[in-house]
Amino acid sequence: MAKRIFNIWRGDATGGRFVEYHTDVDTGMVVLDVVHRIQAEQAGDLSCRWNCKAGKCGSCSMEIDGKPRLACMTRMDTFSPSATVTLQPLRAFPILKDLVTDVSWNYQQNKRIPPFRPRPRDADGRYRMQQIDVDRIQEFRKCIECFMCQDVCHVLRDHSRFDTFVGPRFMIRLASLAMHPLDALDRIPAVRKEFGSGMCNITKCCTEVCPEQISITDNGIIPLKERVVDRFFDPLMWVKRNLLRRSA
Amino acid sequence: MTHRKDAWWIAPFLTVLGFGAFIVYTTWAALQGEHYWYGSYLSPFYSPLLFIDSSAAGAAPLEHAWFGSWPTWWPAMLPSSPALFILMFPGVFRFTCYYYRKAYYRSFVGTPPACAVGALPRKSYLGETALLLFQNFHRYALYPAIAFVFILYYDAVLAFFHDGRFGIGVGTVILLTNATLLGCYTFGCHSFRHLVGGRLNCFSCDKQTQLRYGTWKRVSCLNERHMMWAWISLFWVGFSDLYVRLCSMGIIHDFNTWGF
Ligand code: SF4
Numbered sequence: 001m002a003k004r005i006f007n008i009w010r011g012d013a014t015g016g017r018f019v020e021y022h023t024d025v026d027t028g029m030v031v032l033d034v035v036h037r038i039q040a041e042q043a044g045d046l047s048c049r050w051n052c053k054a055g056k057c058g059s060c061s062m063e064i065d066g067k068p069r070l071a072c073m074t075r076m077d078t079f080s081p082s083a084t085v086t087l088q089p090l091r092a093f094p095i096l097k098d099l100v101t102d103v104s105w106n107y108q109q110n111k112r113i114p115p116f117r118p119r120p121r122d123a124d125g126r127y128r129m130q131q132i133d134v135d136r137i138q139e140f141r142k143c144i145e146c147f148m149c150q151d152v153c154h155v156l157r158d159h160s161r162f163d164t165f166v167g168p169r170f171m172i173r174l175a176s177l178a179m180h181p182l183d184a185l186d187r188i189p190a191v192r193k194e195f196g197s198g199m200c201n202i203t204k205c206c207t208e209v210c211p212e213q214i215s216i217t218d219n220g221i222i223p224l225k226e227r228v229v230d231r232f233f234d235p236l237m238w239v240k241r242n243l244l245r246r247s248a
Numbered sequence: 249m250t251h252r253k254d255a256w257w258i259a260p261f262l263t264v265l266g267f268g269a270f271i272v273y274t275t276w277a278a279l280q281g282e283h284y285w286y287g288s289y290l291s292p293f294y295s296p297l298l299f300i301d302s303s304a305a306g307a308a309p310l311e312h313a314w315f316g317s318w319p320t321w322w323p324a325m326l327p328s329s330p331a332l333f334i335l336m337f338p339g340v341f342r343f344t345c346y347y348y349r350k351a352y353y354r355s356f357v358g359t360p361p362a363c364a365v366g367a368l369p370r371k372s373y374l375g376e377t378a379l380l381l382f383q384n385f386h387r388y389a390l391y392p393a394i395a396f397v398f399i400l401y402y403d404a405v406l407a408f409f410h411d412g413r414f415g416i417g418v419g420t421v422i423l424l425t426n427a428t429l430l431g432c433y434t435f436g437c438h439s440f441r442h443l444v445g446g447r448l449n450c451f452s453c454d455k456q457t458q459l460r461y462g463t464w465k466r467v468s469c470l471n472e473r474h475m476m477w478a479w480i481s482l483f484w485v486g487f488s489d490l491y492v493r494l495c496s497m498g499i500i501h502d503f504n505t506w507g508f
Pocket residue numbers: 149152153154155167168199200201202203204205206207216217221
C-alpha cells in the first residue's frame with residue numbers, strides 16, 4: 001500500500017513550520033491514529049492532546065485541512081488516498097507545542113458567568129419544572145467543550161476581540177441559564193454589555209463546526225439577541241415594562 | 249488566509265450571483281410601472297395597489313386601487329409605478345432578516361467569507377453594535393411582512409375570479425404557491441419565533457403559555473429551514489412577477505379554465 005502524506009505543523013510559541021510525514025494508513029483509522037503512529041514510528045516528540053478517542057472529551061480539536069475538527073472523529077477514508085492532509089493547532093489560541101494550544105482563556109470566561117441562582121422553593125419545599133421547559137437547555141448541555149466554535153468564530157479568530165466577546169460556547173451557556181425556568185438572575189444586561197452579544201454577526205461558523213450539532217446560533221445566540229432587543233431596543237416592550245408594569 | 253482545500257468560495261459566489269440577479273430584476277420590474285396585471289392576476293411586486301395609473305399598458309383596473317388614481321403630486325421624473333410604494337417593506341424585512349444578514353455579511357462584506365477563511369481586513373470590527381444596531385428593529389419589519397402574507401393570499405384568492413367567474417389557471421397556482429412560500433418564510437422568522445413563545449422561560453406554567461409553546465414548536469419547524477424558505481420564496485416571488493408580466497405582454501399564454 002502506498003504511503004499517505006501528512007503535513008503537520010511543528011513548533012512552539014516562538015515559531016514553527018510544516019513538516020511532511022509519510023506513513024501507512026490502515027482501514028478504519030482516524031486522524032488521531034495517524035498522529036499516534038507518526039509519534040510511535042517517526043517523531044517521538046510530536047505533541048497532541050487527546051483523551052477519550054470517542055468524540056466525548058473535546059481534547060483532540062485541531063485544524064485538519066484548514067477546518068477545526070476532532071482528530072478522533074475524522075476518518076481517514078473521508079480523504080482521497082492521494083491527498084496530502086494538513087494538521088495544525090487551533091489558530092485562535094496561543095500555541096504550547098505542535099498541535100497543542102493553550103485554551104485556558106475559555107476557562108476564564110466560564111468563571112466570569114454568574115452561576116445558576118435558583119428562585120425560592122415552592123411552599124412545599126420543592127422545585128418544579130416540566131420537561132418541555134428544559135428541552136431547549138438540554139441541547140446546550142451536549143457541549144463537550146472542544147472549543148472549536150471558539151476557534152472558528154471570526155470575532156476571536158480574525159479580529160482578536162477577546163476583550164469584548166465571550167464566544168459562542170459561552171453564549172450558549174448564558175442562554176441555558178437565561179432560559180432556565182428556575183434561574184432568578186437577570187442576565188440580559190450582562191449578555192449585551194459584558195459578554196458582547198452584539199459582536200456576533202450570526203454568520204454561523206460555530207454551528208457549522210460543532211461536533212455535537214448544537215444549533216448554537218439559531219437556538220442560543222439569536223434568542224439571546226432577541227431578548228436583548230426586548231430589553232434595550234423595542235419601544236413597545238419598554239411601554240409594557242414601564243408603563244403597564246407587566247413583565248416584558 | 250486559509251488552509252482549506254475544499255471549494256469554500258462556491259457558497260459566497262452563488263449568493264452574490266443569486267442576490268445580484270434578484271436585485272437587478274426587481275429594480276427593473278419595479279421601475280416598469282406596466283404589465284403587472286393580467287386577467288385577474290396581480291404581480292406580487294405590485295401588491296397592494298395603493299394608486300393606479302390607468303394609462304399604463306397592462307395596468308390593473310382602477311377599482312383595485314386602495315386610494316384611487318395616480319396622485320398628481322408624484323414627481324414627474326419617477327415612473328408611475330405602484331411597486332415603488334410598497335417594495336421597501338419586504339425589502340427592509342429581508343435586509344434585516346437573520347438569515348440574509350448571515351448571507352451578505354459572508355458574501356458581500358467578507359466577515360468572514362467562509363468559516364476558517366480569513367475575514368477581509370478592516371480597520372476595526374464592531375459586529376452588530378454601532379452602525380449595525382438598526383438590525384435590532386427586524387421585528388418592526390416583521391409586522392408589515394405578516395400583513396403582506398395575508399394581502400398576497402387575498403390577491404391569490406381574487407385571482408380565481410375573472411369577471412366574477414370562478415376558474416383556475418397556471419397563474420392562480422403560481423400566485424397561491426407564492427403566498428404560501430412567503431408565509432413559510434415569514435412565519436419561520438427568528439423574531440416571530442421569539443415573540444410567539446421563545447421569550448418565555450416557563451412553557452408549562454399556565455394554559456396561555458402552553459398554547460404559546462405549541463405555536464413556538466410549529467414556528468421552530470419552519471425556522472429550522474429558514475434559509476431554504478428564504479431562497480425559494482425569493483425565487484418564486486420574482487418568478488411570479490415574471491409570469492404575470494410575460495402573460496400581460498402577450499409573450500406567453502396562460503392556460504386556464506376561462507378560455508382567454
Ligand atoms: S455566529 Fe456569531 S458566535 Fe458563531 S462563529 Fe459567527 S460570529 Fe462567532
